[in-house]
Amino acid sequence: MKILASAKNQAHSFDCAPGEKILYAGLRSGIELPYECGSGTCGTCVAKLIEGKIEDPWPEAPGRAYLKPDADEFLMCQCVALTDCSLEVPASVKLMPAGAPVPLHLGGVVDRSRSLTHDVLLVDLTIEPPLDFEAGQFVLMEVSDTPGRRAYSMVNFDRQARRLRFVIKKKPGGGLSEWLFGPGVEGARVSLFGPLGIATFSPDIAKHLVCVAGGSGIAGMMSILSRACQERYLEGYRGHLFFGVRTARDLFFLDELSEFKAQFPETLQITLALSEEEIPATVREAHPRLGFDTGLVHDVTARHMKGKFDNIRAYVAGPPPMVDAAIRMLLKEGRLSPGNIRYDKFS
Numbered sequence: 001m002k003i004l005a006s007a008k009n010q011a012h013s014f015d016c017a018p019g020e021k022i023l024y025a026g027l028r029s030g031i032e033l034p035y036e037c038g039s040g041t042c043g044t045c046v047a048k049l050i051e052g053k054i055e056d057p058w059p060e061a062p063g064r065a066y067l068k069p070d071a072d073e074f075l076m077c078q079c080v081a082l083t084d085c086s087l088e089v090p091a092s093v094k095l096m097p098a099g100a101p102v103p104l105h106l107g108g109v110v111d112r113s114r115s116l117t118h119d120v121l122l123v124d125l126t127i128e129p130p131l132d133f134e135a136g137q138f139v140l141m142e143v144s145d146t147p148g149r150r151a152y153s154m155v156n157f158d159r160q161a162r163r164l165r166f167v168i169k170k171k172p173g174g175g176l177s178e179w180l181f182g183p184g185v186e187g188a189r190v191s192l193f194g195p196l197g198i199a200t201f202s203p204d205i206a207k208h209l210v211c212v213a214g215g216s217g218i219a220g221m222m223s224i225l226s227r228a229c230q231e232r233y234l235e236g237y238r239g240h241l242f243f244g245v246r247t248a249r250d251l252f253f254l255d256e257l258s259e260f261k262a263q264f265p266e267t268l269q270i271t272l273a274l275s276e277e278e279i280p281a282t283v284r285e286a287h288p289r290l291g292f293d294t295g296l297v298h299d300v301t302a303r304h305m306k307g308k309f310d311n312i313r314a315y316v317a318g319p320p321p322m323v324d325a326a327i328r329m330l331l332k333e334g335r336l337s338p339g340n341i342r343y344d345k346f347s
C-alpha cells in the first residue's frame, strides 16, 4: 500500500506492508513521523485520514483519548492501511539525518532471563539482523498470543549488536511483562521494532552529564554510561548518575555501577537514593565506591547538583510522576533549557 502523509512543512510518501502499522512503515522508510511511546498510550502520533481505508486493531488504546471525536483522526502507531491512503499529520516532518540508525523489524529469541530483584528481571535476547542504535534508545517488543507492544530500553551499547539486554519490571495485569515472568520463556521468539527514542547520548554533545533514573528507568542510563566509558568521554566531562528506588531490596546493578565508577573515580559520581528507608550499613559497606542518600530521587539530585548545573545535558527515565518531578526540578533549580533535558515518555 502507498501512504501519502502531508505534514505542515511538506508531503512524504512511503510503502506500508499488509498488516504493518502506518507509523512503523514511515519510520523504517527514514521519515521522522511524530511519536513518543509507539505503543498506543501517549497520543503523539495522531493523524487525520483524508482518503483510503484503515483498520484499528486496538480501539481501546488509551492514546485514543487524545483524538478529536468525529474528525477522522487515528493513531498511526495502532492502525494498519487496508488501501492506499492519504493522511494529514499536524506537525512538521523531516527525513532522519544521514547516519542515524533507521528503525527496522527484527526477530529475537530469549536467551537468558534472571532475577535482579523480587519484581525485576534481566533478559538477554539474540536478534536478527544485527542492530545499530544510539545509547538511550528503546525497542518495542511483541509476542504472539499477547496483545500489544511494550517499550524497553537497551541496557547495553554495542555496534551491530547481535544481543540486546533489557530490564523488565513486573506489572500486574501487564500482558508482556507477565509473560516474561512466566515459565518457559527461555528459547521463546519475540518480535521487535526499533531503535526508537530521542533521549540519546553521543560524545559530540560536549557537555557534563546528569542521569536521573527511577526503578527500571536505569536501563537506558546503563547504555549511556557504557558508551561514555567505552569512548573515554568522562576523561573530559563530569558524569552524575542518580538512581532512585523505594527500599534496599529494590536495588540492583550495584556491582555494574561500581565498575563504571572504578574506571573514572574522579569524574563519575554515582548516588543511590532510597525514598522509604535509610540505606542499610551492610549495603553501604559492600559498595564503598557508591554514594547513598535518602529521599525522592529528584530531591536528592537537586541537593547534590546545587551550584553544578553549568554546561549540563540531563537524561531522565522512570515512572511518569518521577519523570515529571525531575523535569520540573531541572528547569526550575537547574535552569536547564528544554533542549538539554532528554527523556522518553513510554512508561
Ligand code: FES
Pocket: 034, 035, 036, 037, 038, 039, 040, 041, 042, 043, 044, 045, 046, 063, 075, 076, 077, 078
Ligand atoms: Fe502512538 Fe504514543 S500513541 S506514539
